[in-house]
Amino acid sequence: MYQTRTFLTFCLLIGAFSIASGQKNVFFKTEEKSQKKGFSLQNLYFNFSSGYGNQNWQHSLSNVGLRAGDDQNIYFSDATSSSATATNFTRNDSALVRTVTLTNTLGLQDWVQNPGSSIGGQPFRRSETITYEGRVISQTTTNLPTGTVTDGYNFKYTGTGHSIPFNLSVAYAFPRFRLGAGVSFEFTKMGLLKQKDSVGLLKEFEFGTSIFSTRRLYGYVGYTFFRSKSYVYTTDMNIGIFRMSKSFDRASMRYLPMFNGGVTLEKNLSEYFRVSVSPRFEFKSYNLALPGNIRTVKHDILALYALVGISYSIPSGKKCPIKACGIRMHHVHGGQVWRGNPFYRWQNPRYGEEDPKLVKYKYKNRRKINPY
Numbered sequence: 398m399y400q401t402r403t404f405l406t407f408c409l410l411i412g413a414f415s416i417a418s419g420q421k422n423v424f425f426k427t428e429e430k431s432q433k434k435g436f437s438l439q440n441l442y443f444n445f446s447s448g449y450g451n452q453n454w455q456h457s458l459s460n461v462g463l464r465a466g467d468d469q470n471i472y473f474s475d476a477t478s479s480s481a482t483a484t485n486f487t488r489n490d491s492a493l494v495r496t497v498t499l500t501n502t503l504g505l506q507d508w509v510q511n512p513g514s515s516i517g518g519q520p521f522r523r524s525e526t527i528t529y530e531g532r533v534i535s536q537t538t539t540n541l542p543t544g545t546v547t548d549g550y551n552f553k554y555t556g557t558g559h560s561i562p563f564n565l566s567v568a569y570a571f572p573r574f575r576l577g578a579g580v581s582f583e584f585t586k587m588g589l590l591k592q593k594d595s596v597g598l599l600k601e602f603e604f605g606t607s608i609f610s611t612r613r614l615y616g617y618v619g620y621t622f623f624r625s626k627s628y629v630y631t632t633d634m635n636i637g638i639f640r641m642s643k644s645f646d647r648a649s650m651r652y653l654p655m656f657n658g659g660v661t662l663e664k665n666l667s668e669y670f671r672v673s674v675s676p677r678f679e680f681k682s683y684n685l686a687l688p689g690n691i692r693t694v695k696h697d698i699l700a701l702y703a704l705v706g707i708s709y710s711i712p713s714g715k716k717c718p719i720k721a722c723g724i725r726m727h728h729v730h731g732g733q734v735w736r737g738n739p740f741y742r743w744q745n746p747r748y749g750e751e752d753p754k755l756v757k758y759k760y761k762n763r764r765k766i767n768p769y
């Protein structure tokens with residue numbers, strides 16, 4: 398549950414931050430002119446970011462049987478052709494339990510990643526009758542159900558993983574909006590999935606291949622809500638598709654669209670070069686068809702990211718080729734405009750801007766009587 402709370406807190410913080418920063422939009426009027434008007438290559442931003450991601454996987458398994466002890470499979474029943482018969486009601490840990498016989502089931506150890514490899518590399522498909530204990534939810538001892546019932550256990554599994562994403566995107570930056578597209582590659586190391594409810598009869602689920610990769614392709618839209626000379630804050634969203642690596646049974650997977658949102662806080666180091674930090678959340682899910690199409694299991698993946706990035710634009714003019722020329726601003730030789738500074742520095746620094754500390758206060762001069 399802490400994941401959900403973290404997620405909600407995170408959303409609230411972003412919201413509060415956006416509203417608070419929105420109050421300062423007067424800065425926009427004065428600084429938005431630093432953005433080039435009309436189409437300019439300089440407004441095309443190439444972004445790279447990386448960082449850390451914390452993933453939370455969740456799975457709901459409804460109407461499944463289990464046989465604790467021997468093989469630790471989960472038995473999935475086909476809702477249309479299986480039937481469960483309840484017999485032998487007893488009390489166990491103050492709850493009413495019944496022994497249920499489930500027919501026509503599919504026993505699986507892997508229902509997350511690659512079900513086909515469950516047993517010795519062979520699909521584990523069998524039409525089997527199993528007996529397990531089911532908890533009676535809404536019955537009283539004086540009104541016991543008899544005959545055929547079709548419900549089984551409902552299980553929730555959850556687990557966390559750590560990941561390192563690498564994102565590459567390109568976006569056109571209008572004064573207020575950004576539009577673009579990107580790709581991403583991510584390495585993930587997943588831990589065990591644990592049964593979430595109190596029944597606790599099943600062992601943890603261990604990924605057959607716990608280190609895997611994810612690829613993404615997405616469209617990008619952003620809204621810039623704060624801008625000053627040095628800082629640009631944008632709230633943005635990526636919507637796209639994702640694919641898991643080969644350790645997943647990709648032929649049996651159906652991916653749902655991916656949503657990734659957050660804020661990007663950029664610091665302009667020059668007109669062409671920026672660094673950024675970006676807290677983000679992501680939601681994606683996929684449906685996995687179990688062997689023989691006996692049923693489909695939905696897997697939800699929620700992730701939080703802390704990213705740092707760099708952003709580069711192609712400078713509008715070439716750098717001055719004359720070595721002896723020490724001009725730092727845009728300037729002219731032979732009728733052509735040249736940049737004086739490299740791309741990572743401001744081209745037209747105001748007087749003293751690049752060296753705001755007095756010489757006598759510099760650390761290296763701290764012991765000199767006459768630092769000049």
Ligand SMILES: [Zn+2]
Binds near residue numbers: 717722730735
């Ligand atoms: Zn020059």
